[in-house]
Amino acid sequence: MGSEKPLVQSEMATPLRVLIVEDSEDDAFLMLRELRKGGYAPQAERLETAEAMEQALAAGQWDMVISDYVLPRFSGLAALQILKQSGQDLPFIVVSGNIGEDIAVGAMKAGAHDYILKGNLTRLVPAVERELREAVVRRERRRAEAALQRSYEELEQRVRERTEELNASKLELERLVGELERSNRELEQFAYVASHDLQEPLRMVSSFMQLLEKRFEHQLDDKARQYINHALDGSQRMSQLIHDLLMFSRVRRGTWEPAPVDLNDLFSQIADNCRTTIEETGAVITCEKLPVVQGEPSQLCQLLQNLLVNAVKFRRQDVIPEVHVSATRQGKHWLLAVRDNGIGIAPEQHERIFLIFQRLHSRQKYNGTGIGLAVCQRIVDFHGGRIWVESEPGKGSTFLFNLPA
Ligand SMILES: Nc1ncnc2c1ncn2[C@@H]1O[C@H](COP(=O)(O)OP(=O)(O)O)[C@@H](O)[C@H]1O
Numbered sequence: 559m560g561s562e563k564p565l566v567q568s569e570m571a572t573p574l575r576v577l578i579v580e581d582s583e584d585d586a587f588l589m590l591r592e593l594r595k596g597g598y599a600p601q602a603e604r605l606e607t608a609e610a611m612e613q614a615l616a617a618g619q620w621d622m623v624i625s626d627y628v629l630p631r632f633s634g635l636a637a638l639q640i641l642k643q644s645g646q647d648l649p650f651i652v653v654s655g656n657i658g659e660d661i662a663v664g665a666m667k668a669g670a671h672d673y674i675l676k677g678n679l680t681r682l683v684p685a686v687e688r689e690l691r692e693a694v695v696r697r698e699r700r701r702a703e704a705a706l707q708r709s710y711e712e713l714e715q716r717v718r719e720r721t722e723e724l725n726a727s728k729l730e731l732e733r734l735v736g737e738l739e740r741s742n743r744e745l746e747q748f749a750y751v752a753s754h755d756l757q758e759p760l761r762m763v764s765s766f767m768q769l770l771e772k773r774f775e776h777q778l779d780d781k782a783r784q785y786i787n788h789a790l791d792g793s794q795r796m797s798q799l800i801h802d803l804l805m806f807s808r809v810r811r812g813t814w815e816p817a818p819v820d821l822n823d824l825f826s827q828i829a830d831n832c833r834t835t836i837e838e839t840g841a842v843i844t845c846e847k848l849p850v851v852q853g854e855p856s857q858l859c860q861l862l863q864n865l866l867v868n869a870v871k872f873r874r875q876d877v878i879p880e881v882h883v884s885a886t887r888q889g890k891h892w893l894l895a896v897r898d899n900g901i902g903i904a905p906e907q908h909e910r911i912f913l914i915f916q917r918l919h920s921r922q923k924y925n926g927t928g929i930g931l932a933v934c935q936r937i938v939d940f941h942g943g944r945i946w947v948e949s950e951p952g953k954g955s956t957f958l959f960n961l962p963a
């Protein structure tokens with residue numbers, strides 16, 4: 559029984575690697591005794607010079623420093639300085655004989671964690687305990703800060719890498735957009751030049767056909783005259799196609815600034831343009847008060863005129879065409895509607911008709927090139943809107959589109 563107690567005590571004792579800066583062996587002994595009493599198993603090294611202190615710090619791992627204030631060849635403040643220079647953050651407790659309050663304050667200011675009078679060594683253990691705890695907290699905080707700094711640096715590195723990647727793909731995108739713009743311009747230019755230059759030889763063909771007919775009037779039989787008429791017809795149709803293609807290629811983006819356009823003025827102008835058709839068909843065209851919208855006047859004129867011409871062209875047999883134009887405000891846009899009482903369009907064709915060259919009827923029945931609605935779509939598109947049709951066969955059609963207010 560009696561032998562158990564010290565055994566348990568030494569098993570339970572906390573190891574403590576302590577540097578003791580002290581010239582008096584006796585004082586050091588008293589301190590160690592105090593520590594053992596407090597439940598520590600100190601592994602101590604006593605030293606009394608700066609060189610010894612430097613060596614000890616470099617050679618081993620220590621838990622704390624207990625230092626006298628004044629030694630014959632060394633001092634507490636110098637020891638503190640050396641500890642700091644070593645970069646190790648160990649608890650530093652001054653244990654000194656008579657120490658004035660000023661000196662104690664100075665030591666604490668210099669970085670000592672506590673000071674204890676040699677005559678009052680019972681304070682040593684609580685101070686050691688507290689400072690060891692504090693050291694753990696400091697260590698943990700340093701570790702957390704280091705981890706934070708590391709992840710911050712990693713994040714910075716990732717941001718740098720991402721930014722580089724983004725810049726690279728932005729450049730690539732800009733290059734592609736530039737290329738696309740250029741090839742679009744080239745295509746538009748090509749369509750424009752081609753359709754323009756094609757008109758000239760075409761005019762020549764039809765002029766010489768007419769000349770042929772006139773000059774050899776008496777030598778031509780009916781068959782020959784019929785052939786000449788077919789040729790003239792063909793060139794007439796080709797001329798219309800070229801004209802419409804030219805119109806299509808002239809609708810361009812970015813070549814104009816949106817300006818206010820009064821659709822009422824535009825409407826009267828269009829009604830004037832289409833007077834012959836209206837008179838011939840007896841069409842009744844009505845129109846509500848229309849808004850002022852933002853856009854390009856000649857494009858908007860083309861848009862509205864194409865829709866009105868279609869509305870009259872695709873009329874039912876023996877039914878007087880009635881066309882009504884209306885507008886409703888929808889937030890930042892106007893919704894315009896051109897409604898007719900014509901032949902209507904089957905639902906499955908509602909999207910197809912906006913594609914270039916797409917027509918639902920033979921030329922004999924309704925003439926045309928199938929370009930008009932493609933032009934309308936392009937114009938509305940360039941004005942930032944959408945165009946679509948609501949229609950049922952036999953019940954008329956309503957073409958709807960929006961324009962910026
Ligand atoms: N108001 C309408 N009523 C019925 N069908 C229409 C109407 N507008 C257009 N369409 C159909 O859409 C097709 C395409 O129209 P569009 O592009 O203007 O060509 P085009 O007038 O030269 O035939 C027309 O051929 C016609 O079949």
Ligand SMILES: [Mg+2]
Nearest residue numbers: 868926930931
């Ligand atoms: Mg048309």
